[in-house]
Amino acid sequence: MKPWACLTLLALGACGGGGPSSPGPVPTPAPVALLVVSAETGQPVSGVAVSSSGGAPVTTNGAGNATLSLNTGSDLRLEAPGFFVRNTLYRGDPRLTLWPERADAGAAFVQELVFNQLIADGAVTRPITGVTFVPMGGLREDAAIRQVHERAAATLNAVVGDVIGYGVALTAPPGSLAIEVKVDANDPFLGQNTGLQAVTRIVQQRNRIMSGSITFRRISDAGLLQLVSHEMGHAFGLGHPSQAGLMSPSTIGNFTDFTAAEKLEMRVMLQRLPGTRPPDDDRAAAVSSAGSRTMVVGCGSEAAP
Ligand SMILES: [Zn+2]
Structure with missing residues (x-):
């Protein structure tokens, strides 16, 4: 009997299946x-x-x-x-x-802000760890620029900091993803879009934000609190709604804080699995197979919607 038992074990091993992973009988509800x-x-x-x-x-x-x-x-x-x-x-x-549907936070607004195609690929896309903005190049020694970025990070933390902490540091601490911040007038995207002041690139994997960068055209752009806060909103997965607010491309410069509607959606996003689809469907979110991709959004005085 022993040789047969051994053969059976080998066969199971070769197939890589069976055992605990086999679907058992469906339990009674x-x-x-x-x-x-x-x-x-x-x-x-x-x-x-x-x-x-x-x-x-x-x-x-x-x-x-x-x-x-x-x-x-x-x-x-x-x-x-x-x-x-x-x-x-x-x-x-x-x-x-x-998920509340309000007069100031209706389906069209949620579609543009949350289920956007700029950063989010049409599904809830957000960080699942802390986020550290890492100044690069000449920004590393610029105390004034750093102060602006710390104020913008504090704006985000006031909304989501109890779950997803935002910070500014020369190196991202363990467990935090890094978003590099730099000034580069020769950035190819900014070169093609001469009216824009900044471009944010977000690497997402299965609708989780993994890394990214914010590139400003000029050092003066990197010191604009409204613009910096807006770019950091993209680093939470937010798009470009047409409704006036910090994230609307047509009202950048008028807001230093997120609107009540924007804050509501950010809080709800934290309560949803990455990959949740509109209007509020997470049935396939946990098995989403969307691979790694880099999303690019340009912002500034002539930002496209
Ligand atoms: Zn933008």
Whole structure:
């Protein structure tokens, strides 16, 4: 018997399959008491129609609870007035957030800011670690420029710093991704777009921001707080909405802080998996196979939308 047992083991090894990775029998769905809250306030949302696998919806009660029979991996659809329809999977966490749809933060604005094609490739794209802006060349000894960048980083930290910390340092500390900051009037992109003051390049992998650079045309551009803050917004994955604000290409220079609507979307982005698709669908986010790519966005007085 022993030789046969040995052969069986070898065959399993050669195939590289079987054993623990084999799909087991599908477990029987069990009742799960879901809690549905607003991604903006964290408060329970009542009256949400929650359904799974095309079944009859269950409506959340005044405490935001609805009980459905689910397996890990069951699909969920949540619909409520004032929020974008959410499609997700039950991943073991009974607490589910809904993405607010407001008068100042409607679908078109979210599309342009979050699901943009400039930095984000049409899906939520953001850092999952801290971000360090690293001055390069002559900027490394420029205290005034550094101060402007530190103020801009503080603007971001006021919104997302409890989850994604932004900083300025000559070297990115371990665990933080690096965005190089430089001045280069000979940058090829700036050479082709003579009206622009800055170009930000973001390397993303599976909708996670991995590295990048911000290149200013002139040293004076690198000292403009509004422009620097705007470029750092791109380093969070934000695009160019037409609605007035720090990230709108037509109003750069008028804002030193993100608008309430921009802040809302940034906070919601932190509550979504990279790869989440509009209006609010993360069913395929965890298995997104989008490879590494560099996104380029030019900004300044003649920035394209
Ligand atoms: Zn821009």
